[in-house]
Amino acid sequence: MDIYGGYRPTLENILDQVLNRFKEVNQLYQDQTGDRLYEHLIGRVKTEDSMTEKCQRKNLPLSPYSALKKNRDSIGIRVVCNFIDDIYTWIDLIDSWTSTKIITKKDYITNAKPNGYRSYHLILEETFPYQDIEGNNPGKYYIEVQLRTIAMDTWASLEHEMKYKHQIKNPEMMGNELKRVADELASCDVSMQTIRKLIREED
């Protein structure tokens, strides 16, 4: 079956447009300031399997409505930045886009999850010239944006690997070690941010 009910090509199309916008904004910022606002950028339309799994986990009927409206991460992009401040610059920029509405903001940077996870999550709502699942045309679509530093990204992929790919002997000890490393990486992020600020203040 197709959990997206034929909407997948539309989602792919919207993903491309959103990614292009982030690339353009980054290019413009780079032209103006000489700094890149992200180190890399990735995006995906959630796979059939993981969307199905998520609906089941949340006890939602396996329908396009669940996939597109009840879940708001069918389209997801991840912006990986060099510095913590760049993340907040992005949020201010996105906030200023008139066509885009920020529906939720979750700051897991200043409110790190107990396991040490740090990132900033946004859910955006935007109108595109395609029909949506509720019959609106132009239609409304959700996009999940995850913003994090390179250190947070590396950590998250290691944590993901531990959680989903391996059967480890002493999960509690590894969990504690991961938490410690998360705090050490946060320390480096904050120190690099501070050094950049001190260097720039000298000018």
Next chain:
Amino acid sequence: MKILIAEDEPQLSKVLVAAMTHVNYDVDAVYNGKEAVELAGKNSYDIIILDIMMPVMDGITALKKIRASGDKTYILMLTAKAEVDDRVTGLDSGADDYLTKPFSLKELLARLRSKERREDDFTPTELEFGDLSLNTEEQELISHNSIRLNNKETQLMNYLMLNKDKSLSTEDIFNHVWKNEDNVNSDIVWIYISYLRSKLESIQSKVQIIGEKGGSFTIIDR
């Protein structure tokens, strides 16, 4: 080392101050317990020496007040030979050591050198201030979130927290945290204060380090 001495006999005080200054200790002298409590609340000392029998406020009361304020400075009591109870009360009230009068200058200076040698071992591993706690062993700073500190950041935070609400000069901090180190100068203090400020912010602590580049710094609870 910075030393506070409270001794009411002017002659003895003069001799002790001269001897300690002669071996390059930085000495503040006061003449009763009340003044000792006031100065201990204002400045950071490595050692506080308190005579027991003093006018206005005796040494035991001053000791109790200093400890009650959360001050963990090494305190040496000066007691008369006959007063066994005073020595017991002093130690039980938080004194670290005592010398019985009359004592030889040589012995006092030897005690100070001994303290100086093991100064680093005296700090507690868990410190708390406001919504903040510092585990010096794990080099972990905890409030709303937690974050790791490096060695110098830990030492600096430790020094600030042991001297909460006191004004510490860039010089004091440099001499304490970077003592006996080559290739650094006191400019490093501002860089590390900046790190700690950012880290306090990132764990959303209400504790702040106030002060400006090159000046004095104080850790306060907003």
